[in-house]
Amino acid sequence: MKSVGIRDVAKAAGVSITTVSHVLNETPNTRTSESTRERVRDAASELGYSPNRLARGLRTRSSGMIGLLTEDIATTPHAGRIILGAQEEASSHNLTLAIINSHVDAGAAARRADARELIERHADGIIYATVFHREVSVPVELRAVPAVLIGAVDVQGLVPAVLPDEATGAANLTALLVAAGHRRIGFTNSSVDVPATRGRLIGHLRALAQAGIARDDSLIVSGLSEASGGYAATLELLSRRDRPTAVFCYNDRMAMGAYRAAAELGLHIPRDVSIVGFDDQAPIAESIHPSLTTVALPHYEMGAWAVATLTRLIQGSSDAWYLSTHPTLMQCPVVERHSVGPPQLVKSISNSATDLNL
Template sequence: MSRPTINDVAAAAGVSVATVSKAVNGRYGVAVATVERVLQVVEELGYESSLVASSMRSRQTGVIGVLVADFEPFSAEILKGVGAALHDSRYDLLAYSGSRQLSPEGWERRSLSRLSGTLIDGVIMVTPTVVNVSADVPIVAIDPHTGRADLPTVESDSFGGARHATRFLAGLGHRRIGFVAGRPDLRSSSLRDAGYRHALAESGLPFDPELVAVGRYEQDTGRGAAKRLLTGPDRPTAVFAANDLSAIAVLDVAAELGLSVPGDLSVVGFDDVPEAAQSSPPLTTVRQPIQQLGAAAVSLLTALLAGEEPEKTHLVLPTRLIERGTTAPPR
């Protein structure tokens, strides 16, 4: 007996082939009753040409989804870590990015609705925007939002890393240290801000709000923040940026303004993405173990999928300062 085709399913369910495709892939535009009828026929006929259909009996897909806002350097390194951790496992990786036609929160909610329970067994969300996350599958967040503390999370020691970077600059003799802050709704950004302020106080330096500009972890916004800091009447002699993209933006703006680095300006980033070592000069930065964040998220998520109770559901990995060519004592 030949294997049933999608046309067989459509005929038995009394719908079009397009409707069958939408129903089994969890897309919008199909009534709930129609979806249920199509899926019943899929199971009765044993139609197994799609991932969704083949997983209906086991209720598992063998796929872990990773939601990223964009495939920028940080997310790319996370995906490398996730992929390496899944290499010898029973799970495949599905990377999913958002539509720029929707708000960040909108695409995340829509993505969870589309993927959970049909295409993936669990999901890793990277720098999520949504606070009240809900889905039919386990969720682990990397670099979590400031809200909902009960969601399993993996992050780096943002406070300690920022404190170390700022104290390092103060130790070189800098007294006006600017700060390009990150995305305000992420816990890492709040902690890096706190670490910066704490280190200033420890070094006997006053906090000056004029030396802080928000870069939101984005290179374009970071450029705007850098211009504000470096074109003021009393510019800083050093800048600590909350991520490497922003720090590289500071280097670009400094070059446009004719400032030498590190002669006129010292710069420290945070992340140590591959681009940091390739910048000119190579960027001094706080290294967080980005690929290990991805691997740790996989370990936590697969434990949840196996029905295990993880020893810890909030993991914080250490950071360390990597000295390169963008820092020196002030002239």
């Protein structure tokens, strides 16, 4: 079959080739009427016209492709929405998204090689997404093209970034516990010192201070940010004579371990102890019983923001410096389920009637 070209569209619409080019390429500052634009689009649609992207790339020096360089995100279930958000936003700009996924522990040399591969394939820009919120040294190769970060901060402050507002999300979650009547709240934190670890604790302590609750460092226990770490930390907190009536877990995996600890101690959730998590990780948060009240990370929104921002930078936006020095924070909403209830009269694990405390 003969391919349909721009001349065929121009003939069908009764306009010049130049007019078709302006309309289909959305050339700004042209005097083409809306009725003519509609006629051209209808003709192109009826004829099944598809622009020659290779020819356009040679003319505009643009490939129409952007790269997504990830750390384990393509294989991490709860972060897959980053890719979905980026993909749908890229499609809305008629861009192709190329993904290279590498291991979170890959060294600097591997990261630079991944960036070079995308650049050699003529990516117009690159998104660098990390598996969790932390500070990174961006590969020097990314200076060759516009770039943005998802979930990370460039230690040199040269690359625009979008981050989850974990401090505010944590503060809102603690405020929910306080509103339910809790005043003695345990906090199981990650033992790894990254921005997420610091931000979630900062938000928790901020909400306590705003509620007039004094900080008690004995209620803050760190461990591995996995179920095993949550189990050990929560077991320590709930075995105390003056145990907390609620436990805020660093993430949903630690909350899974907290559920196990509570069960082993004969405590019912949320009647005897309320437990909350962070991340809204599927399928954990909805599948454990009772379903977990937690905080959702804005994966989809960050992916879409990254592509939209990268598109502006590729087109020559002048706000690159501001975005590089002022990371964008995305709201982390609280997702209420069934693991929070009002505090009951607290009884120590010994079940002695003399051990009753408020």
